[in-house]
Amino acid sequence: MHPTLASFAASVRDVLREQDNPAGRERVAQLLRDALRDRAFVDSLFDAASPPRKVVHEDPQLGFCILAHDYRDAGDGPPHDHGPSWAIYGQAEGETFMSDWQAVEPAAPGRPGKVRKLREYALTPGVAHVYNEGDVHAPRRAGPGRLVRIEGVNLERVARGKYEPVGDGISPASPSRVRPAPRG
Numbered sequence: 018m019h020p021t022l023a024s025f026a027a028s029v030r031d032v033l034r035e036q037d038n039p040a041g042r043e044r045v046a047q048l049l050r051d052a053l054r055d056r057a058f059v060d061s062l063f064d065a066a067s068p069p070r071k072v073v074h075e076d077p078q079l080g081f082c083i084l085a086h087d088y089r090d091a092g093d094g095p096p097h098d099h100g101p102s103w104a105i106y107g108q109a110e111g112e113t114f115m116s117d118w119q120a121v122e123p124a125a126p127g128r129p130g131k132v133r134k135l136r137e138y139a140l141t142p143g144v145a146h147v148y149n150e151g152d153v154h155a156p157r158r159a160g161p162g163r164l165v166r167i168e169g170v171n172l173e174r175v176a177r178g179k180y181e182p183v184g185d186g187i188s189p190a191s192p193s194r195v196r197p198a199p200r201g
């Protein structure tokens with residue numbers, strides 16, 4: 018059966034109501050992988066005027082959000098977490114080069130934390146990855162891409178820590194250089 022936004026949201030709600038923890042979010046990520054394989058479902062979330070960030074469902078019961086991200090060009094996002102929330106990144110089109118970072122010094126009021134890069138990997142179409150509370154990550158795109166993301170709560174209303182990269186042994190620490198990526 019083809020998922021619709023409403024049926025997908027209901028499935029996510031069923032899982033999170035029962036299990037809002039890393040294991041439950043992995044189940045949600047699998048639902049998202051399945052949905053991303055359905056061309057009609059993906060197409061239903063986007064149109065020619067899609068903005069970089071569009072909340073397509075904000076759950077009235079649990080507060081999670083489903084978002085369609087339509088990025089028209091390259092972007093280089095700084096390391097970030099999602100404060101007290103979590104997010105699942107699902108790649109619909111294009112490719113995201115994601116990196117995971119380890120905190121070496123916590124953020125404090127008025128002072129960014131320091132993080133070191135641990136690994137890099139590609140999110141390719143159909144891949145969905147869970148970032149739990151406090152997981153620091155940085156997305157980068159070499160070109161256009163579309164993502165379907167799920168946030169535990171609408172992150173527009175959540176304060177998040179700032180982080181500065183320190184040397185990582187993988188590549189030199191460098192500031193964002195293409196353009197600030199939308200927060201994600």
Ligand SMILES: [Fe+2]
Nearest residue numbers: 097104154201
């Ligand atoms: Fe993120």
